[in-house]
Amino acid sequence: MAHASTYKPSTGIERWLDARLPIPRMMHDQFMVFPTPRNLNYWWTFGGILTFMLAVQIVTGIVLAMHYVPTPDGAFDSVENIMRDVNWGWLLRYAHAVGASMFFLAAYIHTFRGLYYGSYKAPREVLWILGVLILLLMIATAFMGYSLVWGQMSFWAVTVITNLFSSLDAVISGLGTTLVQWIWGGFSVGGPTLNRLFALHYLFPFIIAGVVILHIWALHVPGNNNPAGVDVKTPKDTIPFHPYYTIKDGFALVMFLILFAFLLFYAPNYLGHPDNYIPANPLQTPPHIVPEWYFLPFYAILRAIPNKLFGVIGLISAISILFFVPWLDTSRIRSTTYRPIYKWFFWLFAINCLALGYLGSQAPEGWYLFFGRLCTFYYFAFFLLVMPIVGLIERPKKLPGSITEAVLKSSKGPQAAEPPSPAREPVPEGVA
């Protein structure tokens, strides 16, 4: 949040730079002394984790690109060459592939954190919209990256997903076909398609990095939301970002990296599909096409709708509806903790998303199809019915008077037996 700069350049060089490009001043004000609510819990550590994962993906991706060959004949073999011959190639490629999964895991937790605590509500709408935009860019980037392996799943994922655009033929005859051939650069998925997917897969992470900078900028204008959902009222409600949250984020990152390392070293293929170790064959569709786990809920929605065009519209709406959440939620308060009715719908929505993920991995027949449709209905009903209606009829619980009051209450109250939270850290001198 806006606050007077406390940066004091101490050396001649710092004074010289401060008068020309005050980057040290910005770093000091925004990332050292930045006043941060003192009650942030561990769900708030995923922003830092995501920044770290973006860096991991960019670094491993750049070195993989030094060995990868983006041609239909060379792609699959070059990936195997990376796995077998390139020094440390196995580590770099597994880190990149498992890293994508970890990136999505963190992004989904981060998104649900924002949904639960109402972090999208005024004055943080732009912050939220930029976040949804990053999620969309991540989805596009991960899809293109998966295609580069040029195994059976890669090839048929590209075929199925690019064919989604052909549904526009139902709107204007020929439009969809023209668009799909433009994307392919031919009459089927082939060499030109692979080459452009590679070029764009290299580009998109840098676009993401750009939007991440805007996302952090939009965060630092109003400042962090917090678990109580009440605004910062006095300096007593905040602590400086460093060392309190750099330490906390760092600890959470280490915990997260333990899970990452476990998958990377002990189960690197656990989250992948074995069919992608079969080279792409344009003449044979695998009997069961499934996307990576992080796309399964959306895939379930696509398949739940028995019409090509509306299935595609459902798939796109499932993500883009998030853009409108700040205006769909009519509640006057932010945090779901103080919303006795909405809380139930929220957790049902979380379970519903997991259920869609499971259904997306199963063949769309019989009961799977029935439940796929039921879960798809609730997915959209949560945004379009629950959010507007519950916000109007619900009577929220009494909010704490301030962040400090929420902290002191929870450390005295019945929840005091819970594991230690930063809320109980002593308030440092000079801040309190």
Add this chain to the structure above:
Amino acid sequence: MANSDTSTDPSDLPHDDPSRRDVILVGAGAFAVIGGAAVLWPLLDQMNPDASALSMASTSVDVSHLEEGQAITVMWRGKPIFIRHRTKKEIEEANAVPLNDLVDPLARNANLPENAPATDANRSAPEKLPWLVMIGICTHLGCIPKGQAVGDYKGEYHGWFCPCHGSQYDTAGRIRKGPAPQNLHIPPYKFSSDTKIKIG
């Protein structure tokens, strides 16, 4: 008041003509937009299939070895082409379907007018009813339907079955059930002799 020699406000200039200035402004803007669009086009069009991909490469297929009830798949323009030598029973089944029962009433045959109805005669080879030549790509999301190989599950209508999302095609390659919106497309082709098919 403003000195007309040093003022930076154009309206202070002697002989100022606002409408003349507007014409120049709008004209310059319009040229910039047109120029920008002209530069954008090569950047977009480079992604379209180039002339070598567009050239109607044709494939000749010898079908003399194909017995009744057998099918082969060949490649044309990077796409699989299904060629099936149908049995009498399969032709009868296809003919027995009233056109009103079809999801897609159009023949989707590149050799016929666009509005040709999806009768069995319009779907099969002219004068050679047992022969069916189609692009073997599901019109839903581009998977290759099962049904060419002997042991394949051919769906409830004994034609083709797409394993991806469950679309089912009949013995004339017409969509009967599932999410696919159109019948399997028929490429431009002709019998160049009794036993040879030229596709493209």
